[in-house]
Amino acid sequence: MGSTADEIAFYTHPQSRGRIVRWMLEETGQPYRTEVLGYGESMKSPAYLAINPMGKVPAIVHRGVAVTEAAAICSYLADAFPQAGLAPALDDPLRGSYFRWLFFAAGPVEAAASAKAFGLLAPPEKAGMVGYGSFEQMVDTLEQAVAGAAPWLLGERFSAADVYLGSQVLWGMMFRTLPERPAFAEYGARLRARPAWQRASALDDALIAQQ
Template identity: 45%
Template sequence: MISDRKLTFYHAIPSRSSTVHWMLHELGIEFDVKMLDFRKGEGQTSEYLAINPLGKVPTIVHGDTVVTEAAAICCYLADAYPEAGLAPAADDPIRGEYLRWLFFSPATIEPAFIDRVRQYEAEDCSQNSYRNWETLMPILLDVVGKADPWVLGQKFTTVDVVLGATIRFGCMFGILPKDPVFEAYIVRIDARPAYQRAQELDAPYFAAAMAG
């Protein structure tokens, strides 16, 4: 069975791999963690580059399968461990909406964040995945505002891990505007035991990274 394979998680703090760390705790599965210190060049060793040529995290090795990119890893894990109930089945009518919002963060929101921080605005915004900030914000406020309490309804899914981590990041660093819609969603995320456990385990590494 796919869920019986050994799972190794390559992690660094601070980074997007914290999203996958949270996801792993939501699944409640056993996994090995390999912490990488990028300040020491541990992402650029020949051994790690053979696994992930970009030398970035997150990466998982699940048996003989290597998966990179946070949203792709979370999607893969939800399907590999269906007993956790974090993804609708392939034949579930809601599967399309699930995939839509699951990949909305890396494909649409994150490019908007980057341009916003860099104060870059394309002359032809039709080429942007997010079109423009004024178009994206009402969409984002709408989907998060309708979360009841989660994006797909009463059931927490992988969408809330990936989108939730992105919303939290945007609010933490002042990229997203202060809004009760975002704040209420983050409060619900913060209350999840799996999120709290991942944060607790990451805290010493985060403190060391900030001190360094």
């Protein structure tokens, strides 16, 4: 499961959060090698556990370094390939907003949506103890973020934050873990119009069809 020094090895399953990373890879325009792992034995194999001890996808290996967690991979790829313009530079004031929304999606959005899906939301009297506060607070804040996107979270500049947060919005609408709101639908339509999203979706859908 190794890779050459400059190659991006991408470990995924087409019905996983690997779809986020596939989209991000397509946005970078960099070549990569896809390793599709099955749930169960191959994800828990010693070779893959050496890359991700959690035995979960997605993961990448680049320049001898393994990176796991979809938000971290998106952030890493944006910085590793600055020519793609997917992250503000270190001295750009927009970098603060970039990280804010990237990790808002990785923290409160992901946690609240998952908790709601499994009926495990914190009771109102415990809302202050969880990072998302309440599901309603999370949804309202997410709506404000995407309603203000003109057309993207950083204005005219599309970024890795749109890939990750946008994926949460698209999945939330698909699986009905988010309420139907015009701001989500309009932002989602802009995301689905991106050629990189379309390429990534086609690649993963083709893998699903082969199973």
